[in-house]
Amino acid sequence: MCQLLGMNCNVPTDICFSFEGFRKRGGLTDHHADGWGIGFFEGPGCRLFLDWQASSTSPVAELVRNYPIKSTNVIAHIRKATVGQISLANTHPFMRELWGRYWLFAHNGDLKTLPALNHGRYQPVGDTDSEHAFCWLLQQLSQRFAEEPAAEDLHTALRELALQLAQHGSLNFLLSNGEWLAAHCATHLHYLVRQAPFGEAHLIDQDVSVDFKALTTPADRVALIATQPLTDNEHWTALSPGELLIFRDGLPSRL
Amino acid sequence: MCQLLGMNCNVPTDICFSFEGFRKRGGLTDHHADGWGIGFFEGPGCRLFLDWQASSTSPVAELVRNYPIKSTNVIAHIRKATVGQISLANTHPFMRELWGRYWLFAHNGDLKTLPALNHGRYQPVGDTDSEHAFCWLLQQLSQRFAEEPAAEDLHTALRELALQLAQHGSLNFLLSNGEWLAAHCATHLHYLVRQAPFGEAHLIDQDVSVDFKALTTPADRVALIATQPLTDNEHWTALSPGELLIFRDGLPSRL
Numbered sequence A, B: 001m002c003q004l005l006g007m008n009c010n011v012p013t014d015i016c017f018s019f020e021g022f023r024k025r026g027g028l029t030d031h032h033a034d035g036w037g038i039g040f041f042e043g044p045g046c047r048l049f050l051d052w053q054a055s056s057t058s059p060v061a062e063l064v065r066n067y068p069i070k071s072t073n074v075i076a077h078i079r080k081a082t083v084g085q086i087s088l089a090n091t092h093p094f095m096r097e098l099w100g101r102y103w104l105f106a107h108n109g110d111l112k113t114l115p116a117l118n119h120g121r122y123q124p125v126g127d128t129d130s131e132h133a134f135c136w137l138l139q140q141l142s143q144r145f146a147e148e149p150a151a152e153d154l155h156t157a158l159r160e161l162a163l164q165l166a167q168h169g170s171l172n173f174l175l176s177n178g179e180w181l182a183a184h185c186a187t188h189l190h191y192l193v194r195q196a197p198f199g200e201a202h203l204i205d206q207d208v209s210v211d212f213k214a215l216t217t218p219a220d221r222v223a224l225i226a227t228q229p230l231t232d233n234e235h236w237t238a239l240s241p242g243e244l245l246i247f248r249d250g251l252p253s254r255l
Helices: A016-024 A059-066 A129-144 A151-166 B016-024 B059-066 B129-144 B151-166
Strands: A003-013 A036-042 A045-051 A071-078 A094-098 A101-108 A172-176 A181-184 A190-195 A200-202 A209-211 A221-226 A244-248 A251-254 B003-013 B036-042 B045-051 B071-078 B094-098 B101-108 B172-176 B181-184 B190-195 B200-202 B209-211 B221-226 B244-248 B251-254
Touching: A003 A016, A003 A101, A003 A172, A003 A181, A003 A244, A016 A059, A016 A071, A016 A221, A036 A101, A045 A059, A045 A101, A045 B045, A059 B059, A071 A101, A071 A172, A094 A129, A094 B094, A101 A129, A129 A151, A129 A172, A151 A181, A151 A244, A181 A221, A190 A251, A221 A244, A221 A251, B003 B016, B003 B101, B003 B172, B003 B181, B003 B244, B016 B059, B016 B071, B016 B221, B036 B101, B045 B059, B045 B101, B071 B101, B071 B172, B094 B129, B101 B129, B129 B151, B129 B172, B151 B181, B151 B244, B181 B221, B190 B251, B221 B244, B221 B251
Parallel strands: none
Antiparallel strands: A003 A071, A003 A221, A036 A045, A036 A071, A094 A101, A101 A172, A172 A181, A181 A244, A190 A221, A200 A209, A244 A251, B003 B071, B003 B221, B036 B045, B036 B071, B094 B101, B101 B172, B172 B181, B181 B244, B190 B221, B200 B209, B244 B251
16 A cells, blocks of 8 residues: 655645655655655646655655745655556656646555546556546546536535545545645545644654744644654544545645 | 757666756856756656756756656756746646657747637646647647557648647747657757767866767667757757657657
8 A cells, every 4th residue: 555645735835844754654664665756736837756766765755855845735655556567657646737727646545446438538648546547537527527617516526526436446545736635535544734833743754853833924724634644743633434625725624 | 048958769868968068058058047847758657857946056957967867758948938927837848648648848939829729628737838839739639639640640740730830930849758759940959869889978068078988888879959059079960940850769750
């Protein structure tokens, strides 16, 4: 199984601290050494760093650790290959464009069957069930809505599509269009909202602490979503199987 | 105007030497300081590094300079903003998927008018004429061919589409689907094929030489395509206005 990490904030924030713990799980504190990736939205733009090397030793991960990219929506993934070989084409997150926006998707779990992809508007480049599922989701959305609908209609459709897709297998996923971040839980997914009064956080995977009081303003709000909690002195909430949360401006809402 | 750099090879090759000279033009030996990007195909996979900082000082460019990513098709671009603000969404190369392959596109020039984008399958995320042109190209190809056609049919279509698009303005571009790399010249574009017997090359933008004899096998062949020549002791060939070359396995063919 893979590990997911997401961040959604009300002001552009860097993910260096959380990423420092997360990347250790790629080959060091856990055995997910089959590549990794992280995508950052910056306004409508998106940059995606992928590497087929383990995140604990990858030079690209070193850059991401040290270059404080500020973003309101981030999705990261470290891979333990189950379906599809180790290759760049099979590395999450996957990116596509719909309605003039980039979309990022990362998945943890195994789909036992795959829904049919008709019309071929979105086709997988690699051979993972995950990229197939992403292509199916976007294709379904593009067929339902010729243009970008109101957020509530989009989220209702996403809820229906996630229900359908979850019938094919285990479906923990993170999805973002740069405006909001959706988190769907099948087995393991936890979240945390950091906001004033800020305190100190201590990583599980490495003996590193940070005092967010020194780095934040009282109006800042940051939600972190991860397969397993990243810190051992903060309150992480487990999502329930089948639960879909939409994070916007650092706050979750249930669908 | 911007600067383009492309590489097409018969075996995966790193672009570190050429990139070292090229990146200096982003703010140091030339004034293209409004962001830069580079995309590498690795098999069907593609990784794209983008930064809105000048390539001469960007930490991402430092990584690309020092991390020898081996690829058979590379497209890089440094930007002098003419249309569209400085932002990640306006940074080349642009990437989309068609027929289960990633495509990369970078452009140098200004389109005075823009062809209509019907059906909305590909829509620009940023506000450059370049991304619009790329979306139009892919939309046209997807309308002509429901599935990936034979390479010669695809190249014939590309030739027709480039002719149409060039009527809208100045169109120097590099386009690759990971199998081949197309170079279209409107004003400035040069290429070079390095093959046995290999010799020494010396950069124009920095006093750095490399002896390719020590780094290659006799079967290696590498084509480099750049707005302006990168070395001062090799024979670069200028493309003619309106010329479209397809590079495959390090060799150009004229369309």
